Amino acid sequence: MxxxxxxxxxxxxxxxxxxxxxxxxxxxxxxxxxxxxxxxxxxxxxxxxxxxxxxxxxxxxxxxxxxxxxxxRTPPLSDVDRGNVGKDLETLVNRFVELMASTPLGKAFPSLLGESAHNPELTKLIVPVFDARREPIRNAIRRGIARGELSTGTDIEFVLDAIMGPVVMRFMLSGAKPGKSYIRKAVAEAIRYHQA
Amino acid sequence: MxxxxxxxxxxxxxxxxxxxxxxxxxxxxxxxxxxxxxxxxxxxxxxxxxxxxxxxxxxxxxxxxxxxxxxxRTPPLSDVDRGNVGKDLETLVNRFVELMASTPLGKAFPSLLGESAHNPELTKLIVPVFDARREPIRNAIRRGIARGELSTGTDIEFVLDAIMGPVVMRFMLSGAKPGKSYIRKAVAEAIRYHQA
Amino acid sequence: MxxxxxxxxxxxxxxxxxxxxxxxxxxxxxxxxxxxxxxxxxxxxxxxxxxxxxxxxxxxxxxxxxxxxxxxRTPPLSDVDRGNVGKDLETLVNRFVELMASTPLGKAFPSLLGESAHNPELTKLIVPVFDARREPIRNAIRRGIARGELSTGTDIEFVLDAIMGPVVMRFMLSGAKPGKSYIRKAVAEAIRYHQA
Amino acid sequence: MxxxxxxxxxxxxxxxxxxxxxxxxxxxxxxxxxxxxxxxxxxxxxxxxxxxxxxxxxxxxxxxxxxxxxxxRTPPLSDVDRGNVGKDLETLVNRFVELMASTPLGKAFPSLLGESAHNPELTKLIVPVFDARREPIRNAIRRGIARGELSTGTDIEFVLDAIMGPVVMRFMLSGAKPGKSYIRKAVAEAIRYHQA
DNA sequence: CAGTAATCGAGACGGTACGTCCCGTCTTTAT
DNA sequence: ATAAAGACGGGACGTACCGTCTCGATTACTG
The missing domain is CATH 1.10.10.60 (Homeodomain-like)
Known part of the structure; x- marks a missing residue:
């Protein structure tokens, strides 16, 4: 008892x-x-x-x-589900970029990434944190597949990279947030090939 | 005098x-x-x-x-022209990745990028240096357009980002070089939509 | 109540x-x-x-x-009275030196004395404690006077200093206890002039 | 050359x-x-x-x-030679005491002595320094022997201790410099027995 | 015999100094 | 004028204690 x-x-x-x-x-x-x-x-x-x-x-x-x-402690993205993969991803990436630009995240992330290149211990710490921040985008892709908007064989991780890679790279190199049209294009390009 | x-x-x-x-x-x-x-x-x-x-x-x-x-002083990529955009790009990106992995470049670049996030002066110095290293890839895309393999309206910078973004991001996050199949996929995806 | x-x-x-x-x-x-x-x-x-x-x-x-x-809490000296000033003092000083060498007192005392040089509050605390430890020696001198071994006008505090000064100084400077012959000499010298 | x-x-x-x-x-x-x-x-x-x-x-x-x-770097005593052991020693000790009271030496010395009780390395460093400061007093005793004022068999180190021990001890315990009459007495007592 | 109150051990708190390391500058002699 | 050598003032690092504090648990006495 x-x-x-x-x-x-x-x-x-x-x-x-x-x-x-x-x-x-x-x-x-x-x-x-x-x-x-x-x-x-x-x-x-x-x-x-x-x-x-x-x-x-x-x-x-x-x-x-x-x-x-x-x-x-940087704020995470929250899920977005309005029933359309393209729209959802666009919204999410815009929010993500906004977050990078308006919170310490945008400046802290490259700093940590730079350190982690020589510090495997730091890499282990930082990768999951960054990965968690991309989870809502991953979810949106999954829902797109579930709804039949994207083909069943879609490689989720690859689509994620195809969207985030250009956006993050551009942000880090220029220091400025990529424009909405750039984001629209990046999302469109990344999913077009997989659309059912 | x-x-x-x-x-x-x-x-x-x-x-x-x-x-x-x-x-x-x-x-x-x-x-x-x-x-x-x-x-x-x-x-x-x-x-x-x-x-x-x-x-x-x-x-x-x-x-x-x-x-x-x-x-x-890190060694630049040299141009590759075997008459096929896809093959050329694939070769170039593989060489680029090899360069990142086998020379100090791979570890020095994230380090500098991290510093540059808080140092606009450094950004100005480092961006052209990194950009020059992507020039052979840009050239390959240009030749693809000239040869009619890619459509005339192709946004060169965007295709460049679409190829390099995922590859570099993955390299920086994991510390390991992306595999050949990943690169093949990244290149294929980036140019497929623009193929004539 | x-x-x-x-x-x-x-x-x-x-x-x-x-x-x-x-x-x-x-x-x-x-x-x-x-x-x-x-x-x-x-x-x-x-x-x-x-x-x-x-x-x-x-x-x-x-x-x-x-x-x-x-x-x-360091152990005090106990009185020694065998009816002879010289012998008594010699015995007491030997015991005192033994105490300094074999208990924490020997190392703790210089430490506290050093602090007290800049800390009047500590001086006030420590002096009576140290003084109490010399009381049996003072008593032996007093008995010597009472017994007529030492002249009536003997300055007790001065004789005390004349015995303890050299012994303690030597102990503190060298870290080793003065030998028995040194102590015998110190006692003899200190009382000789006052002997009746 | x-x-x-x-x-x-x-x-x-x-x-x-x-x-x-x-x-x-x-x-x-x-x-x-x-x-x-x-x-x-x-x-x-x-x-x-x-x-x-x-x-x-x-x-x-x-x-x-x-x-x-x-x-x-504390100033050393300079030799004093006016042709009389007693007078010379008295003058020297008075100057020494003055030095202790008016320069940092007086407060620094107990501090270092306290530390040295637990630090043999420091003992080795500090003892010669302190010893050098007593050298003029040793010299005065030597001259007294040479002049025949003190007996040939006089133990120089012991006389030194007999003078300095009480004086330094009193200084360290009280924090105040011993009076001139105390010094006169200490010197007189220390050499009386050895006077020819 | 339950309530009250000061104790106990543990360990976190703000603060201060230690001794180390590196930055970017300066000062020396030798080329 | 440049080179190697290495000292300079400055400032942050990570560590160790000081004396204070806040916990839950204990141990008496009091009502």
């Missing part, structure tokens, strides 16, 4: 402050966008968030992990 | 050593690939190239410019 | 653990001797004594007071 | 700045006296001396060595 023994009991000691936690991550994301990974300093994160270096380093082993954790 | 003014007069004093120049850039590229922009230090470049910091800073104003200068 | 006011009423709540108290002070003295005041950490005292920082700071306001409290 | 090859040629590179060197040591000694070893910070030394932490740590491996180096 005892309640099922919880898998993880509350650990002893003073619990970590979630206010500090939030403040640190928010500040990190802001500074990351403002200055980039290299120019951002953990010292400034501590000062600006009203916490301390000790509190930061208790949670994350170094600047890189802190940055990834902050990056994870 | 003076000799006719030369277009470029030889400056007085000891001339700059071109051996040092080469050694510095080679070492920079190696270290950039080994460690990435952030972890690479100018001090180590000087030590490993057998030169000195003063010699480096006399030539380039800072670490960033040094890095870009080194990056510029 | 209240019960007669007790001199010290027992306070409510859980009483302080005297085991912890002892363990903390013992550990402090050990660590003080092992590492010195600066290198010793309250955190380690807590860990090694099986208590916690809160328990320590509830009893002593800071590291300095804790240290002094621990220092106070 | 070449000049004899110097044992140590001038090393390559920019020579270390002696201005910085001086400024660092002066500032260290000031801060050491003001705050003591523990409370003094290398960061503040750098700031106040107008130099940088790097410049300090290039010269000394850590705070302790820096402190000892600063300590070495």
């Amino acid at each position: 005892n309640p099922p023994r919880a898998v993880a009991r509350k650990p002893p000691g003073r619990p970590r402050s979630s206010e500090s936690h939030q403040a640190i991550l928010d500040t990190t994301l802001d500074l990351l966008a403002e200055r980039g990974f290299t120019a951002m300093s953990v010292e400034e994160v501590a000062a600006r968030s009203g916490t301390s270096k000790a509190t930061i380093y208790r949670r994350w082993p170094n600047k890189l992990h802190l940055t990834v954790a902050a990056f994870e | 003076n000799p006719p003014r030369a277009v470029a007069r030889k400056p007085p004093g000891r001339p700059r050593s071109s051996e040092s120049h080469q050694a510095i850039l080679d070492t920079t590229l190696d270290l950039l690939a080994e460690r990435g922009f952030t972890a690479m230090s100018v001090e180590e470049v000087a030590a490993r190239s057998g030169t000195s910091k003063a010699t480096i800073y006399r030539r380039w104003p800072n670490k960033l410019h040094l890095t870009v200068a080194a990056f510029e | 209240n019960p007669p006011r007790a001199v010290a009423r027992k306070p409510p709540g859980r009483p302080r653990s005297s085991e912890s108290h002892q363990a903390i002070l013992d550990t402090t003295l050990d660590l003080l001797a092992e590492r010195g005041f600066t290198a010793m950490s309250v955190e380690e005292v807590a860990a090694r004594s099986g208590t916690s920082k809160a328990t320590i700071y509830r009893r002593w306001p800071n590291k300095l007071h804790l240290t002094v409290a621990a220092f106070e | 070449n000049p004899p090859r110097a044992v140590a040629r001038k090393p390559p590179g920019r020579p270390r700045s002696s201005e910085s060197h001086q400024a660092i040591l002066d500032t260290t000694l000031d801060l050491l006296a003001e705050r003591g070893f523990t409370a003094m910070s290398v960061e503040e030394v750098a700031a106040r001396s107008g130099t940088s932490k790097a410049t300090i740590y290039r010269r000394w491996p850590n705070k302790l060595h820096l402190t000892v180096a600063a300590f070495e």
